[in-house]
Amino acid sequence: MSNVVTRFAPSPTGHLHIGGARTAIFCWLLARHYGGQFHLRIEDTDLLRSKQEYTDSILASMRWLGLDWDGPLNYQTQRTELYNSYVDRLLETGHAYWCSCTPEEVEAMREHARAHGLKPRYDGRCRDKNLGPGEGRCVRLRIPQTGKVVFDDMVKGKIAVDVSELDDMVIRRADGMPTYNMAVVVDDHEMGITHVIRGDDHVSNTPRQILIYEALGLPVPRFGHVPMILGPDRQKLSKRHGARAVIEYQRDGLLPQALVNYLVRLGWSHGDQEIFTQEELIRFFDGSNLNPAAAAFDPAKLEWCNAHFMREMPLAELAALTRPFVEEAGLSRHGRPLEDGECETLCGMFRERSANLKDLAHSFAPLLTEAAELTYDEKAAAKNLTEASRAHLAALSGVFGACASFTAPELEAALNAYVSDNGLKFKDVAPALRTALMGFMGGPHLPEIMAFLGREETLARLERAARA
Numbered sequence: 001m002s003n004v005v006t007r008f009a010p011s012p013t014g015h016l017h018i019g020g021a022r023t024a025i026f027c028w029l030l031a032r033h034y035g036g037q038f039h040l041r042i043e044d045t046d047l048l049r050s051k052q053e054y055t056d057s058i059l060a061s062m063r064w065l066g067l068d069w070d071g072p073l074n075y076q077t078q079r080t081e082l083y084n085s086y087v088d089r090l091l092e093t094g095h096a097y098w099c100s101c102t103p104e105e106v107e108a109m110r111e112h113a114r115a116h117g118l119k120p121r122y123d124g125r126c127r128d129k130n131l132g133p134g135e136g137r138c139v140r141l142r143i144p145q146t147g148k149v150v151f152d153d154m155v156k157g158k159i160a161v162d163v164s165e166l167d168d169m170v171i172r173r174a175d176g177m178p179t180y181n182m183a184v185v186v187d188d189h190e191m192g193i194t195h196v197i198r199g200d201d202h203v204s205n206t207p208r209q210i211l212i213y214e215a216l217g218l219p220v221p222r223f224g225h226v227p228m229i230l231g232p233d234r235q236k237l238s239k240r241h242g243a244r245a246v247i248e249y250q251r252d253g254l255l256p257q258a259l260v261n262y263l264v265r266l267g268w269s270h271g272d273q274e275i276f277t278q279e280e281l282i283r284f285f286d287g288s289n290l291n292p293a294a295a296a297f298d299p300a301k302l303e304w305c306n307a308h309f310m311r312e313m314p315l316a317e318l319a320a321l322t323r324p325f326v327e328e329a330g331l332s333r334h335g336r337p338l339e340d341g342e343c344e345t346l347c348g349m350f351r352e353r354s355a356n357l358k359d360l361a362h363s364f365a366p367l368l369t370e371a372a373e374l375t376y377d378e379k380a381a382a383k384n385l386t387e388a389s390r391a392h393l394a395a396l397s398g399v400f401g402a403c404a405s406f407t408a409p410e411l412e413a414a415l416n417a418y419v420s421d422n423g424l425k426f427k428d429v430a431p432a433l434r435t436a437l438m439g440f441m442g443g444p445h446l447p448e449i450m451a452f453l454g455r456e457e458t459l460a461r462l463e464r465a466a467r468a
């Protein structure tokens with residue numbers, strides 16, 4: 001396929017949510033796969049609910065996700081004249097007409113239809129009145145009286161809608177503003193869009209938009225309507241399910257590549273591969289294998305996916321991404337910010353145990369306090385700091401104190417020697433040592449902890465616990 005042009009067209013009435021983000025990712029990938037273009041259009045015609053801060057937030061989320069767009073940003077509110085020039089064209093060719101029916105009259109027609117068990121629709125009474133413009137008049141599309149609108153949806157397959165299901169829709173309101181469907185068709189045509197991928201809440205708009213394309217004599221793009229993302233209980237997705245705006249995931253320390261990977265897999269597959277590099281996504285995503293069944297959001301899988309990318313990425317990169325979260329958590333070492341090397345060491349020690357960057361940063365806390373301030377988990381202290389084990393800690397303080405280089409391998413060898421020389425088992429000393437060093441029964445390998453803490457701090461912790 002040559003010349004694929006897609007677009008993402010958010011309404012700035014809120015932050016970018018994961019459903020919208022997935023649509024954007026699909027559109028972006030399709031364009032990148034075919035070496036085409038991806039456009040961004042801000043559908044800000046709802047003047048009451050649209051806000052600049054949401055546009056800014058959507059753009060920031062797009063950038064964070066790595067979804068770069070081609071060409072200028074388009075705002076629908078800046079294009080009213082353009083839309084109306086197309087409405088004029090339809091009036092000139094007889095594909096549209098002026099209508100003087102008041103909203104009350106139209107509502108009465110709908111009521112009448114409903115009362116007779118028919119689909120509520122405008123009855124076309126102004127079709128042949130040959131009205132011109134005037135106060136309170138709107139413009140309607142003259143749709144065919146018979147036939148079907150048929151299209152081959154990229155996700156749902158063939159869709160056919162009988163025109164009797166539709167009516168002569170308003171394309172320009174009495175206040176002079178174009179309607180949503182009119183604006184979208186003009187925009188998609190002007191921007192040269194070849195593939196419209198969007199949420200399936202728009203599928204009922206598509207036959208109407210196709211009728212506008214046909215009336216204008218314009219080529220109709222391909223459509224793909226992706227099903228909604230459901231909650232884990234297969235009900236409408238909500239905050240309760242952990243579904244949040246992209247910006248909230250960012251604040252929580254998720255990696256953008258993990259969110260992208262997870263969202264792409266919600267509704268698209270490539271065999272049973274779960275983890276993709278960006279290059280692989282671009283290579284494999286050709287618009288096929290889009291799943292018509294709604295997928296359920298699974299927070300645990302998203303977390304798994306994030307943990308995977310955290311584990312696999314270069315440490316220096318992970319450390320750079322984690323640093324802002326360390327600062328946000330107010331963590332420092334001896335009253336100064338962590339050095340790059342320290343941050344990397346800590347990331348290496350804790351990344352296997354953290355689901356996101358925020359958790360990762362917080363997990364450093366026990367290693368960044370002073371011995372006297374370390375808090376002990378009460379249960380761990382009661383269970384592990386017994387008289388016998390405290391005696392071992394006092395002895396170990398001497399053993400480790402005698403280590404010349406204080407590196408993890410040296411400390412490990414010293415610990416092993418202490419255990420075997422005294423006819424002990426590892427479990428006779430390890431829980432006490434861990435409680436003394438971390439304050440609780442968690443964390444990385446003991447020799448690594450000690451090497452990071454350094455001689456003075458390690459011995460201070462052992463001595464404090466030995467006295468406890």
Ligand code: GLU
Pocket residue numbers: 008009010011043184197198199202
């Ligand atoms: N502005 C619409 C929305 O946010 C998108 C419409 C479209 O993609 O055609 O739902």
